[in-house]
Amino acid sequence: MKGHEEAPSRAQRDALLRMLLWPKRRRLAAATALALVENVCGLVPPLLIAAAIDRGVPEAADGRWTPLIGFTAAALAAGLTTATLKWCFLRYSGGIAQDLLFELRHRAFTHVMGQPLAFHESYPSGRVIARLSSDVESVEEMLEMGLDGLFSALFSMVGILAVMLWMDQPMAAVVIVLFIPLYVLTQWFRNRSRRAYRSTRTAVEGVVQHTVEAFNGIRAVQAFRREEANAARLRRLDARYTVARADAGWVSATFSGGVKLIGNLSLAGLLTLGVFRMDQGQLAIGTLTAFLLYVHRLYDPIDELASFANAFSAASAGLEKIGALFVPHPAVAEPKRPVALPADPPGGRGAVRFEGVHFRYGDEGRRVLSGVDLVLEPGRTVALVGTTGAGKSTIAKLMARLYDPAAGRVRLDGVDLRELADAELRGAVSMITQEAFLFSGSVADNIALGRPDASRAEIRAAAESVGAHGFISALPGGYDTDVHKRGSGLSAGQRQLIAMARVMLTSPRVLILDEATSSMDTPSERAVHEALTRVLAGRTAVIIAHRLSTLAIADRVLVIENGAVVEDGSPAQLLNAGGRFAGMQRGWLAVTTA
Structure with a gap:
């Protein structure tokens, strides 16, 4: 820019x-x-x-x-x-x-x-x-x-x-x-x-x-x-x-x-x-x-x-x-009159709706999304797949309101994300990325990142719920262990488990996982998948992944191509249809078995 x-x-x-x-x-x-x-x-x-x-x-x-x-x-x-x-x-x-x-x-x-x-x-x-x-x-x-x-x-x-x-x-x-x-x-x-x-x-x-x-x-x-x-x-x-x-x-x-x-x-x-x-x-x-x-x-x-x-x-x-630094830049503005999310919306919490969403990066950038209409049901796990640059991560960033759409709107439980107070939005939508960033400080501080006022008992309960309590207790200082720069003393799987414990502590309505297991070895990935089954229970989740093991936990798969949804269905339905998703599966299998 x-x-x-x-x-x-x-x-x-x-x-x-x-x-x-x-x-x-x-x-x-x-x-x-x-x-x-x-x-x-x-x-x-x-x-x-x-x-x-x-x-x-x-x-x-x-x-x-x-x-x-x-x-x-x-x-x-x-x-x-x-x-x-x-x-x-x-x-x-x-x-x-x-x-x-x-x-x-x-x-x-x-x-x-x-x-x-x-x-x-x-x-x-x-x-x-x-x-x-x-x-x-x-x-x-x-x-x-x-x-x-x-x-x-x-x-x-x-x-x-x-x-x-x-x-x-x-x-x-x-x-x-x-x-x-x-x-x-x-x-x-x-x-x-x-x-x-x-x-x-x-x-x-x-x-x-x-x-x-x-x-x-x-x-x-x-x-x-x-x-x-x-x-x-x-x-x-x-x-x-x-x-x-x-x-x-x-x-x-x-x-x-x-x-x-x-x-x-x-x-x-x-x-x-x-x-x-x-x-x-x-x-x-x-x-x-x-x-x-x-x-x-x-x-x-x-x-x-x-x-x-x-x-x-x-x-x-x-x-x-x-x-x-103070020159005005296009910002994700805080609403002047915020609208609160409904406590018990019809159909359950965590319904996400894209309505005619268009988006491009910068004023002169290539259009990434073109008129996307999409409904994500509460409590369902949806996987986004597609080639690099198709628009998967852009959809995730719009859901987390890291950007605003150029046209159209994104709603959470019926409320336009632009009408939500930032604090409420961050509590309702959480994102776990490929690199679970940990800050210098204790393990407990990193788990309580979204809820600094959480008690030690609540922090431990969140860690136990994702299976992280065992390895945390084995650390020299337990929950008080300093994780150092970016958690360099922990494995990739351990860092992701701590990130998931954060999520459990804040209990968001929507969880976004952007290639969260792509850099892990098989044992670490297995531990994280076991934690995911507990983390995803009862909440809307969007997973961006290429690994077959990760896609297997999805209820629904959306194939994105050139900023539009070209296939939509359960993993089994799309495999039987023999379309793009089935072709991707064959390509992934060929790579993993080669």
Whole structure:
């Protein structure tokens, strides 16, 4: 889906910033006010030093020490007040920064997890992880520098220039004139660093995506001896990232060096003009000293602002990438006014009806289903068979409402799936796939995935009902055993039995099994089939399978071809008819006996 390869957008970044900052506007206003007071207090000491030099020192030379002591004490008090206010500001702004990071991570993760299956099937997981890790880290690095760097620089610059103009306009004019090249340099830096850091974020995204995919597919990598090829590709991606980082570093170094150069020129110009004006009797030495102190303090925050701008460029590029996750995608929307499933519908629970269903993947994809009309009776087991791409899995995904049909509707017990609350739908329809995914955590936690509030007795009863209690009890920690990544310590059959125990615990009306036994050996398959007879009892089930042993438990077989049902009947009826299903059976038998 090309729409997910979107170019970073400033509009997306700005929308994300508004979403994060608007709820915290009062706290940000308070932080701004605190920074303003801190910087106003910080402007006082150079004025007091100037007064001490021009008035306090001469009077002290005449034996009157009170003015000098007063100016000195006032300067110390102003410095202590400024330090206290800075401490308060850093504590307060640090809390805001951490809240912003928490909100950003939470919103991005929750949003991505709530996206439809189409999003996850077309958006590489490595790219999502890069958004939620390295791009969020770029924002964290900016916030770690603190809002202090931004506020102090801005307020210091404005305040210092105002005081300079008040003290001596000719001297202030020198500083203001040199702000012209500083402005030009800043504009160059903004444009150049934005491009540089966009390249950096894109490059690091490629590194993260490749790394995640390589480890997720480690079995295939080792089976086809792709270790060296993957390492070579990582070197190429990492080299691109290194070049991008070096380019960003050059931009930052050029800007920081330029700021230092302009600052030194300001000092030299002020010192030259100040000495000349002192010689003419137009300027006091204390005023010149204050000016030099202010210039030093002026270009220090500008340098801080350069560092902040550097971090902001990286964070801005990261926010553009994160903001791209929030671009609206076609979603399986939650109904505004959900309709509840009937508790005891006529004929029993679990009736599924397809009414004129059409479906295609994407706007330009091939039509997969064309006007499917289908009724699945409650409590019956139906097998879907057909060639690859015929539409079997699509029917299953529509039943689980992982997608919505392009036209027509799918009903469960008379209710359109689009009218059901998501929580009720997930409790009514469960799917077991070829790979029964287990999360890191205990066996009990994995069984209780659909019902986290289930008691240990209920979890054990669910395991016993599918014949899983025996092997679970034999594990080192029993139900508290950590299954590790994807249940790697368990066999395929054991993982499927745990998945079936999940189903028994949630007791859905409809169960979908998508090639649930295709990767198992015969003993594991036999154990799972024994469990299936208990799991399927009394509920509607749809099985997608090719193995004859799995199809044998079905009450009804639907042969799907080019998105339509071409044969429908019991396994025995279709075998006797000698049609497509019978031909498939002969082909399967030939393969298994060869």
